[in-house]
Amino acid sequence: FPYIRAYISALTALSGLKTITIPTMNLTGLGEKLKRKTTFD
Structure with a gap:
């Protein structure tokens, strides 16, 4: 990105x-938020 x-x-x-x-x-905080909201079935 830079x-x-x-x-x-x-x-x-x-x-x-x-x-x-x-x-x-x-974007580190965004990545952590996405990891918490992602579910694997």
């Missing part, structure tokens, strides 16, 4: 458009 963020920032900066910066997200 490589995608850097790629998008660099691409928009080099294209002459306003730079798009995607904020950092903590």
